[in-house]
Amino acid sequence: MSADAPVVRAVNLVKIYQTGGLPVPAVRGVDLTVEAGEFVAIMGPSGSGKSTLVHMLGGLDTRTSGEIWLDGRRADTLSESGWAVLRREKIGFVFQFFNLVANMTVADNVELPALLGGVSPRQARERREYLLGELGLTDRAGASPAQLSGGEQQRVALARALANQPRLLLADEPTGNLDSRNTRDVLRLLGQVHGQGQTIALVTHDARVASMADRVVSLLDGQIVDDGAIPKSRRRPLGGAGDVVELRS
Amino acid sequence: MRQSLLALLAKEPAHGYELKQALETIFGGAYPSPNIGQIYVTLGRLEKDGHVRSVDVEQANRPNKKVYYITATGREALENWVEEPTEGPRVRDEFFMKLVLAPMTGLSDRMALVNRQRRHYLALMRDLRELAERTDPANRVALLLIEGAMLHLQADLDWLERCQEDLP
Ligand SMILES: Nc1ncnc2c1ncn2[C@@H]1O[C@H](COP(=O)(O)OP(=O)(O)OP(=O)(O)O)[C@@H](O)[C@H]1O
Numbered sequence: 351m352s353a354d355a356p357v358v359r360a361v362n363l364v365k366i367y368q369t370g371g372l373p374v375p376a377v378r379g380v381d382l383t384v385e386a387g388e389f390v391a392i393m394g395p396s397g398s399g400k401s402t403l404v405h406m407l408g409g410l411d412t413r414t415s416g417e418i419w420l421d422g423r424r425a426d427t428l429s430e431s432g433w434a435v436l437r438r439e440k441i442g443f444v445f446q447f448f449n450l451v452a453n454m455t456v457a458d459n460v461e462l463p464a465l466l467g468g469v470s471p472r473q474a475r476e477r478r479e480y481l482l483g484e485l486g487l488t489d490r491a492g493a494s495p496a497q498l499s500g501g502e503q504q505r506v507a508l509a510r511a512l513a514n515q516p517r518l519l520l521a522d523e524p525t526g527n528l529d530s531r532n533t534r535d536v537l538r539l540l541g542q543v544h545g546q547g548q549t550i551a552l553v554t555h556d557a558r559v560a561s562m563a564d565r566v567v568s569l570l571d572g573q574i575v576d577d578g579a580i581p582k583s584r585r586r587p588l589g590g591a592g593d594v595v596e597l598r599s
Numbered sequence: 600m601r602q603s604l605l606a607l608l609a610k611e612p613a614h615g616y617e618l619k620q621a622l623e624t625i626f627g628g629a630y631p632s633p634n635i636g637q638i639y640v641t642l643g644r645l646e647k648d649g650h651v652r653s654v655d656v657e658q659a660n661r662p663n664k665k666v667y668y669i670t671a672t673g674r675e676a677l678e679n680w681v682e683e684p685t686e687g688p689r690v691r692d693e694f695f696m697k698l699v700l701a702p703m704t705g706l707s708d709r710m711a712l713v714n715r716q717r718r719h720y721l722a723l724m725r726d727l728r729e730l731a732e733r734t735d736p737a738n739r740v741a742l743l744l745i746e747g748a749m750l751h752l753q754a755d756l757d758w759l760e761r762c763q764e765d766l767p
């Protein structure tokens with residue numbers, strides 16, 4: 351909980367699924383640190399363990415072995431209810447498959463975490479209006495999740511995850527169902543909140559999303575095979591004419 | 600370049616500098632700004648091939664300027680260009696060559712090559728995103744060109760992932 355503890359620290363994290371007889375090693379000894387204010391993109395082929403990793407970091411899946419520290423506190427030893435409290439206080443989570451509350455409106459889905467986090471109803475409403483506005487969803491506020499397209503549900507899930515200004519935003523393919531215009535809205539919002547200091551760890555296949563990150567972590571077969579900053583490009587800054595085509599040459 | 604100049608001249612006669620400006624206005628920051636020398640060289644070749652002709656127009660207090668216009672042959676060449684199917688983009692193979700050949704020489708291992716290339720692509724993607732943000736939203740042509748470059752880059756990254764999975 352000290353000010354300079356990393357927001358996330360995973361030490362030799364392992365997850366082995368035991369389905370039927372065969373053990374499936376999904377995450378095999380991952381060490382990962384995310385500092386406050388950092389934006390980390392997690393990439394890798396399908397089945398490489400990305401969802402499993404972020405689910406463990408959010409306490410949505412139990413680890414087989416290893417340690418998870420969040421904001422300086424040991425978290426992997428927490429009970430389910432301990433995790434629930436930690437999540438409510440500190441983590442916004444965007445699932446690969448949304449998980450919105452079906453019998454609540456979009457507006458209530460987004461406001462709920464903020465209200466549970468203890469902010470006033472007026473603040474919760476203002477935050478919700480800002481987030482839905484940025485994501486082009488203002489006129490869907492009164493709808494129920496079942497009335498939304500997949501892409502709309504995904505953006506509502508992102509708004510909900512950010513409602514509380516959580517210590518950590520964890521997201522699993524937050525643009526997986528979006529067309530390029532909606533992706534642009536999500537990118538802009540992520541850029542804004544990151545600029546305000548939001549710590550982000552997200553899984554993505556989308557290079558536009560990953561290129562917003564400070565650092566990219568690549569998984570292969572449950573292991574980290576690369577972890578480092580996205581370099582400054584060696585070219586002169588783009589801006590004059592001539593650049594897209596030259597970039598491609 | 601030949602065809603772009605012919606297309607512009609099919610719209611209206613112009614001198615070299617006007618052609619340069621027209622290309623810049625249409626394609627914006629997304630396209631290489633053609634250098635004026637290159638434009639005159641290309642116009643010279645088009646003239647030699649009979650696709651364009653030029654006339655000297657007198658200007659007050661300034662040297663004459665050469666105004667180019669398209670010929671019937673030029674128009675025909677342009678029509679053929681528009682109508683024939685355009686080749687698809689070629690797989691960019693220089694990195695793939697490195698990836699296949701370098702490990703054989705012991706110069707580098709594949710994992711390191713792929714990882715470095717991924718980070719490089721992401722840096723390029725960041726440049727493209729920033730260029731798109733700076734581009735006038737009204738310039739649909741330039742924005743579509745940038746989007747095309749982004750989609751190609753995404754495909755390159757996906758391919759890189761496949762290489763990392765399937766090459767030992
Ligand atoms: N509940 C589960 N029970 C058994 N095996 C599982 C379970 N969840 C995931 N796995 C297996 O663990 C491995 C990693 O899965 P995971 O969902 O983390 O991959 P991913 O990188 O998120 O892939 P994708 O890009 O397709 O979402 C896969 O082999 C998967 O089949």
Ligand SMILES: [Mg+2]
Binds near residue numbers: 446522
């Ligand atoms: Mg997944």
